[in-house]
């Protein structure tokens with residue numbers, strides 16, 4: 001079972017127990033009662049839908065395969081998260097943190113702090129996403145503060161490591177599963193997320209499946225206003241594999257579906273080597289390696 005966490009009681013002893021269990025056993029939890037209400041989630045999902053419904057030529061203006069950045073539109077087939085499967089049939093729209101050119105971190109991680117690409121003629125789209133992005137980062141950071149005490153670290157362990165976060169907000173659009181889709185075709189193939197923490201909103205349509213430790217897949221659904229949270233490979237490494245990165249997938253159904261993950265990662269220059277190891281592995285370098293394996297246009301480039 002997936003633990004449920006009340007975001008208004010993150011530091012209560014029973015929540016801390018549930019959080020530790022979620023992070024170290026299942027790798028997934030659902031989160032209610034955050035500062036982001038149902039209406040705001042519905043608004044951001046509606047904004048993404050209005051973008052994905054644009055014709056291809058319009059979206060192609062900000063196709064990341066053409067612009068070469070991981071901002072803007074990713075067409076169906078642009079990513080392959082599992083080398084044993086075909087490229088995912090989902091479409092995506094990505095935006096993230098922008099830093100001014102004179103910021104020392106901007107020089108490093110152009111990929112992570114690059115200017116966003118916005119579609120032309122879509123009123124309110126940018127504002128809706130930016131407002132949601134700000135709120136989602138707060139929710140994610142609060143949850144990390146609670147997680148750090150739940151796993152025996154100081155409450156502020158993560159705080160100043162996430163003040164210029166490589167935080168990517170994505171809209172995933174899954175069309176109805178194509179009639180000719182086969183066993184190697186997925187909305188998103190089985191994978192673990194690369195980063196630290198993923199805060200996912202969905203439109204309430206079923207589709208997400210999570211793999212339990214015995215290998216079975218279970219459905220996880222959340223209505224707008226309830227979030228699904230999971231942990232990624234970077235945090236797994238950072239915490240000496242105390243926190244688990246759990247495989248998940250979307251095969252897809254006859255119903256179209258929108259989901260909105262915030263991939264929440266620390267500042268580019270954060271040392272995410274296993275705690276206590278004395279090694280240095282920069283968060284940005286770690287992430288780059290995994291991105292290069294997944295975004296087909298980066299792998300080719």
Ligand SMILES: O=C(O)CCC(=O)C(=O)O
Nearest residue numbers: 172188208248250259261
């Ligand atoms: O759409 C979903 O429910 C999951 C999406 C996902 O796993 C991802 O974007 O990494």
Ligand SMILES: [Fe+2]
Nearest residue numbers: 191192193248
């Ligand atoms: Fe994922």
